[in-house]
Amino acid sequence: MASALTIILLSCWLAGHSGARGEPSYPKPNISLSPSGGVSLGGAVAVWCRGQHQGMRFVLNKEGRRFQTVDPKGLEAVFFISNVSREDRGRYNCSYHSRSGSAAASSPSDPVELVVRDPSLPRPSISLSPTGVTAPGADITIRCRGQSRDVRFFLHKAGDLNPPRHMDPAGDGAEFRIPTVGRQHGGSYGCSYRPQSEPFVSSQPSHPVQLVVAEPSYPKPNISLSPSGGVSLGGAVAVWCRGQHQGMRFVLNKEGRHFPAVDPDGLEAVFPIRNVSREDGGSYNCSYQNRSKPSAASSSSDPVELVVTACLLCTDPSLPRPSISLSPTGVTAPGANVTIQCQGQPRDVRFFLHKAGDLNPPRHMDPAGDGAEFRIPTVGRQHGGSYGCSYRPRSEPFVSSQPSHPVQLVVAEPSYPKPNISLLPSGGPGGVIPMGGNVTIWCWHQRLGMRFLLYKDGDGNHLTYTDSASYGAEFPIPSARREHGGSYTCRYSHRTGPTAYSVPSDPVQIIVADPSLPRPSISLSPTGVTAPGADVTIRCRGQSRDVRFFLHKAGDLNPPRHMDPAGDGAEFRIPTVGRQHGGSYGCSYRPRSEPFVSSQPSHPVQLVVAGGSKSPAPSGLTSPIIAGMSAAAAVLLLLLLVAFLCFRKTRDRKGAAPRPRSTIPLGMLKAPAQQDPIYSSVDEGKETQTLPQEPDPGTDGLTYAELDCQALHAKPGGPPPAPEPTQPSVYAVINVSWGAPQ
Template sequence: MASALTVLFLSCWLAGHSGVWGEPTLPKPSLSIRPSRWVSLGGPVSIWCQGQNQSMRFVLNKEGSNFTPVDTDGFEAVFPISNVSREDGGNYSCSYRGRSEPIAESYLSDPVELVVRDPSLPRPSISLSPTGVTAPGADVTIRCQGQRRDVRFFLHKAGDLNPQRHVDPAGDGAEFRIPTVGRQHGGSYSCSYRNRSEPFVSSQPSDPVQVVVVEPSLPRPSISLSPTGVTAPGADVTIRCQGQRGNVRFFLHKAGDSNPQRLMDPAGAGAEFRIHTLGRQHGGNYSCSYRPRSEPFVFSEPSDPVQLVVAEPTLPKPIISPSGEVFLGEAVYIRCRGQGQGVRIVLNKGGRHVAHVDSEKLEFEFPINNVRREQGGNYSCSHHSRSEPFVRWSDPVELVVRG
């Protein structure tokens, strides 16, 4: 009858030769999928397992099933898949063990998901609410819309490896809400979906949308027009944006246009936007902002607006009165009469803006109390719709000041 010592020795020997010897003793390897863990159907992909010891036997595992081990003299092994099929999608992990000492085995790596993209699945669409640049602290909703039901939608942010997911089995769309938006939420987003019956087969991603967040700590830029005042059609106009820091990209915004015009000026703290051969389509309110080149989805607050007003000879000419003489210290009223209601009436002297008023009446009187010598000269007025900045000048009148 065998002794207890003999039985114990035999049990240890069998355990060692079967590859089981208590807890793993080698450090956990890392696993990566190249070029990406999202691969199109039929495309190539390689799964890399990297350990911390040389001359090891590497084993690739997919959801409990092992692939043929690979022996290598280096620190890593490659498991290539040349023609990816739907069945190749899934969760992979790997481990390694010594070739000469099979009892020395590592822990399993963290799992990595391989997702197969099927081009035959219709691509979803994506939209943002609200659109445009978002104020900090606001709530943003990203909606993904597909053409199939009983699917799971995934939201992807460029640069993030792990998508956020949402299950919506009752419909063909899903909403992802971002409450209290901050600068960390800025980025480029897209979405995809997977049939719930094939959890590792995905549609191609939607076109991207950008979440751009205003950062109040960035100093606001200033904006100026050259030439100033009302500009004749056909002229050239320069809109200058001036900031307080370099290495930024400036954006020019026209009220009502969803896509800003941009210009990069990394050498300085300002940028110029030129409008050649001015037409009435260029009239409007303009502002500018900038974003640091190191944070392309963070904007400064916009500058105060400037209004580009285009002279329009086809509009009815306003009437200005009176002309004549006035004595020093007296009061006089310059009356401007337009051809419509609900307009902005502008008083000019020598071609320069003096005053303006938004009026619901046909005419307005600009008072000059206690007339001074320098207030003599040629005056004209213009009027334009507050929603359409196109103007027509009146004929000038001369105000003569006598002592």
């Protein structure tokens, strides 16, 4: 009885202590910051902690360290941090416990992050793509750009209590995609960035941008101009926008630029443009939105064109049109340097560079010689577009030439990997395509439904394009001619989305063989089988001057070696020849004036390295066949000789006591695959062994074999032969190098 009472008392004591030292008795509090979006250096912030019990003591902790304690009168406590410094950044939580000294306490709250804004970090920029009012279900990209590297970008939405989305940038910015936009995505967005080394220090947020999602119940408005037939310089025009709902706010847009909004009393708004300039010309549209809920708006109206009919700068058609070019050509990687070159015939002029859609005054430059160069260092997306140039005589600064034909500066989209490119078929030796032959340029990548564009080096614009439903596209050339020779690249772009291009593929070359160019000759020095370690010279000879010779090796995927000739030929030296150099070689040449036109390749020549594996000849090489037939004949003669010797020995030993010996089937005696000497013996209690040895110069490729004559006479499936007295071994010699090419 006493022991039972002891157990009960002990259980009660343990239960009491378990309640004091086990799980907390109070639920965890809530914590928040005011302001919640971060605080600037030197500013102030309040940390609020709210519990569920009266008369508690609240404790603020920063990363495990007790920060402050507060005894509030109600359910929540506030901790003030004034004159915020970088040391105040970090994670905070709070908890509370009884003031009476009881061990019962709450769990810590969820953490909250105090991010300190550093005004010395440049403010980032933010943009939407596409701009204007967005239709429900569309895809939107919010782009954030900064000047710092090794940072992380954060996207904030006004009024959103969730943690901001973050992304490590590609280059100097980051892209936040919102697929299938709905009403809930409308609102005001901004972005900031934080250095990776200081995750709780932030830049100032960007200026906000509005994502306006069209309200399906708001029909798009109508837009018109008054007057409608164009306006002269210095005149006036009014843009009218009419909707179908009262009490709306109207917004006018011109190619992404917003004008001040208008709140009319009725269904339509007017936007006057006075003292019209050339920059006012262009495409306009309008939309309207609910004044109390700006994120609910109509779709944009159809566009209307404002044409400015007079000119401030007159064009003289008698002045020759200049030319324009880009260096480098093709798609430009972000961050590269681009030079736009403008060339004209007159002297004493000034060149002007124009970019389509740019409202800024054109850049100008005095030429060096008959042209000018406009450099664009560190190219970004904003530099992409259509460029042209013109010039004005210094004596008549308000008279201009016709503008050049436009050239496109295409800046690659970093998120689009570069495509792959190849030729089908890949061509003959050195990738040469015969004149009149068919070849297809194949371009592929990892994205579906893209537009593929093919470029040829030296041409400013793409040759052709195709819209593919798969991962690749074909560009066939059904009958190759000299003009098809060249270096080709391809790239791809989105068919329907914003203009964004991949970087170009690696180049692939089409070399066209011209049968009118005489075939060159090729020779080896020294001739015959070459010893390893020797020096070999391959000589190529032709009848043409001012050409470049190319050396091809059958089966070699590396680019062919090339050399400018001394006289009418070129010499390709191979010092210290090894087995890897053996094979079939040919050569061709290409005129310097037409580097993508080639002669027919020479007839092949075989470089045979002693002791090495011979590469199979492509066609028409009979020497290896003759060598093989000679080796087979040698083996046959050897077997006949062995059979004769064994017959003689067996006849001479009739009646002698046999002794047991091991046997070997005749089919296991084979000619060696290489020219190295091979020694094989069969003796009592031993297995057949093949021992590759280094070639002995004195043996001339001889092969030795020790044979068991009695085994040769044994019948398959019969009893083992009777033992016979020990006899000397019989050796045969095979010269496997008979018939080899010399």
